Amino acid sequence: MDRLFHKFLRARKIPSTACSGCGLGQVHKRVLLALERLDLGPDDVVWGTGIGCAGRQTFNTWRGDNFAGTHGRVYAIAAGLRVALGPGKKIVLTAGDGDAFGIGLKHLLNCARRNVDMTVVVADNLGYQSTGGQFGITTPRGSVTDSSPYGLNEPGWLGGGLDVLEILKAAGATYLARHLSLDGASSVESLVMALENPGFSLVHFIYPCVTHFGAVTLGERDKGKILGSFRAMFAGGGKGGPTDRDDGRGGETDGGGRKDPGPQAGSGPVSGDPAFRLKRGTYHDGRGLRPEFAASLIAWTKNVREGAGR
Amino acid sequence: MLRLFDTGNRSVTEAAILCGLNFYSGYPITPATEIAENMSRRLPLAGGYYVQGEDETAALHMAVGASLGGMRAMTSTSGPGYVLYADPYGWAIGGEIPVVILNAQRVGPVSGITxxxxxxxxxxxxxxxxxxxxxxxxxxxxxVREAFAMTVEAFRLSERFRTPVTILADQLVTDGWEAFEVPETREELESLGLPLPDRASHPGPDFYPDNTLIDVPPVVLGRGTGGACSDWTPTREGYDTEEIGEQMRHARRLVGKVLDNRGLIDRSESVCLDDDPRLVLVSYGSPSRTVRRAVREARARGLKVGAVRLRSLWPFQDKLFQAPGRDHLVVELNCDGQLVREVSRASGREARFLGRCGELPKVSELLEAVTLLLDGKKIDGGYWAEKHGGVFR
Known part of the structure; x- marks a missing residue:
């Protein structure tokens, strides 16, 4: 990290104030490794951040230009900034699950629709952890959290046949990937593809929150063991084993064709969603298949002006 | 000068383009939709970019994002959209990012009458x-004519003060048709202070200076300055901080830069105040036009009244209402009384109120109210009359 630190980061913000054992540092490092692989430096990237752990811990860590947006709106800000920056500069956004998939989803979807050139790195700690551990958009059904003391009785977007990446794919995103924060080379590979894509890319990292989701929901503060639980939780069909579906999408039913009955109140710690199987790596690769928002707006505007001049 | 006969929506569009507008992001809403339409037609021809947000929150965030990238940016809306600006408006205030906003007020609450x-x-x-x-x-x-000039002033103030500026218009201003003139020659442009100076970029490292000075360039990203702009309380360099001392410093700058330089902002028009009339009508926006007419007709009848028209609303110009022994009749297009509260506070006397809802007061109504008040009588009314000596029909 020393090499990456001197190359890319600001001394004043490192080390971060993240909890000991937090997985955010791993995600942050993967992004820097991908930038290094692409030989991109501080002047090549404008780095924006959302609200919550993932945003606050990365704001103004980048040695180049930085911005932090209002909660869930950093995607709309980046769309305007994209037009002003023109091609040639990368926009990297680091945000959490609540920021991106909760309060910001409408703006995120519209950035995907327009195929705005940006790389959104969603560091997902499975709930609202910076406010003390409330359930969120991707919290598994049944989870006991500070705002679901009897277990979460509503589906998240990582289960019950639902997958937030499928929504983004349908909305027009041109590169999507999903990883656990412990994924090393494979996640850097995904980030490289995301950064290279001249369009809307999103890489979804699920990472352990040791202080809230780990301690309260899983009863576990050990980062390694929490990650082990994730593998079990998101493996489909219960303990760690894959379901018979292997396409990264959840199904209406679990591997045995039974309907998901949902959790029972007071059933205790989350046991995972039988209908969701975590597939790590590229989720959707449509790089270059759709025109990029700012580039086409700039070219279109030029055509209009020149057409009027003729 | 090119003489046009068109709406306020058009005059605002033309003025913004002459100011060098690069980026307009809108969202359709009556009665400001035609600004978006006019922008979509005119801006690409002038080399600027027209974008439509998925909602007003996005529209202003996009405009502020473009401004943060160095573009001259604007959006426009009406009340239901203006309230959705709360997020990006605060972000632009705190981050000190220039942007111009027009609100064509329509009658409310909520969607009201479009x-x-x-x-x-x-x-x-x-x-x-x-x-x-x-x-x-x-x-x-x-x-319409003043909307043109004020759009130019709004861009200038926004950039000099590094803050959003709202042009608070109303439906009669934006939808109304009037003749207005658009400068064409270099001399005509210069008479309006056009073209505006190019947007500058703060070189850093103290993007958020420890003073209340204006004419400080804003943070612009993508220029290799190491610029930082956020929703958090900033240090001088733009780092997020939770130090109360830094919060105080930031607040003093945001408040002080406006108040210390308010001479550049304050604008008003006086009508028949030279002989210090005891009763002064107060208004802003389109009702001012019937107020002015009513004052002139009252004068023709020998009634000693005057008027103050506010051309800038905030920061509020207390000094205009502090002449001793003066009564104020505030005329507004609402029935809850908003401006009247500020006039009462500034003057230290309970101001009278005449509120109309959704249409202008008639000149005859104003004359009747003025006549009654000058005779020392109360003006008819309901709630406001009982509480505040005003009129509520």
Missing amino acids: GAPGQGEFYLSRYPTHGGNFETIVLAPEG
Whole structure:
């Protein structure tokens, strides 16, 4: 990290104030490794951040230009900034699950629709952890959290046949990937593809929150063991084993064709969603298949002006 | 000068383009839709970019994002959209990012009546976002021609003060048709201070200086300055901080830069005040036009009245209402009384109120009220009359 630190980061913000054992540092490092692989430096990237752990811990860590947006709106800000920056500069956004998939989803979807050139790195700690551990958009059904003391009785977007990446794919995103924060080379590979894509890319990292989701929901503060639980939780069909579906999408039913009955109140710690199987790596690769928002707006505007001049 | 006969929506569009507008992001809403339409037609021809947000929150965030990238940016809306600006408005205030916003007020609350003028966002334009610790700059045109000039002034103030400026218009200003003139020659442009100077970029490292000076360039990203701009309380360099001392410093700058330089913002028009009339009518925006007419007719009848028209609303111009022994009759396009509260506070006397909802007061109504008040009588009314000596029909 020393090499990456001197190359890319600001001394004043490192080390971060993240909890000991937090997985955010791993995600942050993967992004820097991908930038290094692409030989991109501080002047090549404008780095924006959302609200919550993932945003606050990365704001103004980048040695180049930085911005932090209002909660869930950093995607709309980046769309305007994209037009002003023109091609040639990368926009990297680091945000959490609540920021991106909760309060910001409408703006995120519209950035995907327009195929705005940006790389959104969603560091997902499975709930609202910076406010003390409330359930969120991707919290598994049944989870006991500070705002679901009897277990979460509503589906998240990582289960019950639902997958937030499928929504983004349908909305027009041109590169999507999903990883656990412990994924090393494979996640850097995904980030490289995301950064290279001249369009809307999103890489979804699920990472352990040791202080809230780990301690309260899983009863576990050990980062390694929490990650082990994730593998079990998101493996489909219960303990760690894959379901018979292997396409990264959840199904209406679990591997045995039974309907998901949902959790029972007071059933205790989350046991995972039988209908969701975590597939790590590229989720959707449509790089270059759709025109990029700012580039086409700039070219279109030029055509209009020149057409009027003729 | 090119003489046009068109709406306020058109005059604002033309003025913004002459100011060098690069980026307009809108969202359709009556009675400001035609600004978006005019922009979509005119801006690409002038080399600027027209974008439509998925909602007003996105529209202003996109405009502020473009401004943060160095573009001259604008959006426009009406009340239901203006209230959705709360998020990005605060962000632009705190991050000190210039942007121009037009609000064509219609009668409310909520969706109200789309095609009727209102003045319900007087206070909202003072507090368009949460958290306090800031002053806003708000200009108020009374018609199509003035909307043109004020748009130019709004861009200039926004950039000099590094803050959003609201042009608080109303439906009669934006939908109304009037003749106005657009400068064509270099001399004509220069007479309006056009073209505006190019947007500058703060070189850093102290992007958020420890003073209340204006004419400080804003943070622009993508220029290799190491610029930082956020929703958090910033240090001088733009780092997020939780130090109370830094918060105080930031708040003092946001408030002080506006108040210390308010001479550049304050604007008003006086009508028949030379002989110090005892009764002065107060208004802003389109009602000012019937008020002016009523004052002139009253004078023709020998009634000693005058008028003050506010051309800038915020920061509020207390000094205009502090002449001793003066009574004020505040005329507004709402029935709850907004401006009247500020006039009462500034003058130290309970001001009288005549509120109309969705349409202008008639000149005859104003004359009747003036006559009664000068005779020492109360003016008829309901709630406001009982509480505040005003009139509520």
